[in-house]
Amino acid sequence: MTKEPVKLPEKLAATQAGVVGLGLMGTSIVTCLLAAGHKVTGLDKNPSRRRGLRRRVGKFLREMRREGLLARDPRSVVRNLRSSGDYADLRDCGIVIECVREDLKLKRQVLRKIEEAVPSETLIGSNTSALPISQLQRGAEHPERILGIHWGEPAHVLRFMEVICGRQTSLERAEHVVELARRWNKEPTLVRRDVRGFITNRLMYAMMREAFHLVEAGYATPADVDRSVRNDLGYWITFAGPFRYMDLTGIPAYAAVMRDLLPDLDCGKNVPALMRRVVRAGAKGVSNCKGFYPYTAGQARLWQRLFLKFSYEIRKLALKYPEDVGDRPVKRKNPTARAG
Numbered sequence: 001m002t003k004e005p006v007k008l009p010e011k012l013a014a015t016q017a018g019v020v021g022l023g024l025m026g027t028s029i030v031t032c033l034l035a036a037g038h039k040v041t042g043l044d045k046n047p048s049r050r051r052g053l054r055r056r057v058g059k060f061l062r063e064m065r066r067e068g069l070l071a072r073d074p075r076s077v078v079r080n081l082r083s084s085g086d087y088a089d090l091r092d093c094g095i096v097i098e099c100v101r102e103d104l105k106l107k108r109q110v111l112r113k114i115e116e117a118v119p120s121e122t123l124i125g126s127n128t129s130a131l132p133i134s135q136l137q138r139g140a141e142h143p144e145r146i147l148g149i150h151w152g153e154p155a156h157v158l159r160f161m162e163v164i165c166g167r168q169t170s171l172e173r174a175e176h177v178v179e180l181a182r183r184w185n186k187e188p189t190l191v192r193r194d195v196r197g198f199i200t201n202r203l204m205y206a207m208m209r210e211a212f213h214l215v216e217a218g219y220a221t222p223a224d225v226d227r228s229v230r231n232d233l234g235y236w237i238t239f240a241g242p243f244r245y246m247d248l249t250g251i252p253a254y255a256a257v258m259r260d261l262l263p264d265l266d267c268g269k270n271v272p273a274l275m276r277r278v279v280r281a282g283a284k285g286v287s288n289c290k291g292f293y294p295y296t297a298g299q300a301r302l303w304q305r306l307f308l309k310f311s312y313e314i315r316k317l318a319l320k321y322p323e324d325v326g327d328r329p330v331k332r333k334n335p336t337a338r339a340g
């Protein structure tokens with residue numbers, strides 16, 4: 001029996017939205033919500049983040065307009081944005097997304113403050129990368145409306161979104177967020193049971209652990225690993241996930257490789273030593289020109305710009321090959337040709 005599509009309450013579709021934490025991700029999430037037609041309140045405890053918000057978001061909106069992702073004038077869209085340092089300004093929001101640093105204690109404090117400010121039916125999403133949602137729900141007044149809303153960066157460009165239920169999340173509310181996400185131009189995945197890291201981060205971190213292992217054990221340099229991944233996974237992974245890829249390239253060979261290779265993969269439980277060294281040295285990547293590669297200020301800016309440009313281009317390519325592209329009925333050019 002097919003399930004009736006979830007009906008999104010109109011009130012929620014047109015609701016005011018709040019974003020708490022206006023860093024890298026908060027800024028692009030604000031942009032996405034404004035572009036989707038919401039009025040948005042952006043909240044950060046840091047006044048400099050609030051001051052620069054309108055300029056940063058305005059730049060993203062102009063870029064969306066150039067790329068054909070925004071039909072309206074960016075100047076009128078940005079008028080729907082206000083910034084604040086006071087949680088009470090979230091009081092009219094139907095949905096609030098928490099986007100502060102990845103720290104359980106801090107996120108819990110922020111969620112409590114949001115709960116105190118908003119009505120009991122307001123949906124509260126956490127953009128945590130990997131914290132279990134059930135842990136964020138602990139001690140909440142209305143845990144049933146708290147859920148994971150996991151965005152990818154840049155949030156105003158990517159189609160990615162995972163909506164994650166914690167142990168106490170109401171499935172109906174999670175389904176409302178999935179419907180909202182479609183209006184935000186996303187292709188959401190509903191994760192029905194809480195699991196640390198959800199789907200993509202579990203897979204990505206498994207890959208990163210192995211990448212560190214290959215470098216630390218002296219098999220390859222970071223540049224070697226990056227080059228191989230870009231040219232192998234990079235070529236198919238936007239078209240097919242791992243399961244479709246195995247269907248396309250022959251299943252038994254994977255079983256044979258798994259038998260011998262899986263016992264050989266790194267299963268370390270600690271943060272890799274190289275990662276600890278790089279972090280201790282103060283590296284934050286392109287944002288401070290210190291990372292696994294060296295950067296001049298100009299190179300760092302160029303990498304950031306090109307990353308964004310690439311995100312728009314790969315988005316266009318991915319849209320030509322939707323998830324069900326191969327399931328559509330095949331059109332025959334000349335149906336009579338087969339009859340004889």
Ligand SMILES: NC(=O)c1ccc[n+]([C@@H]2O[C@H](COP(=O)([O-])OP(=O)(O)OC[C@H]3O[C@@H](n4cnc5c(N)ncnc54)[C@H](O)[C@@H]3O)[C@@H](O)[C@H]2O)c1
Pocket residue numbers: 020021022023024025026043044045046049099100101102103106110127128129130150151152153
């Ligand atoms: N960076 C990514 O690519 C990415 C991708 C997916 C998910 N995430 C997740 O998104 C979250 C935010 O990541 P980010 O990279 O945007 O972080 P960030 O450090 O760039 O931004 C965090 C912001 O939160 C603000 N903040 C801190 N405490 C606050 C408080 N008590 N009240 C209000 N504002 C407060 C800070 O001033 C800062 O502006 C993290 O949980 C991260 O794991 C990040």
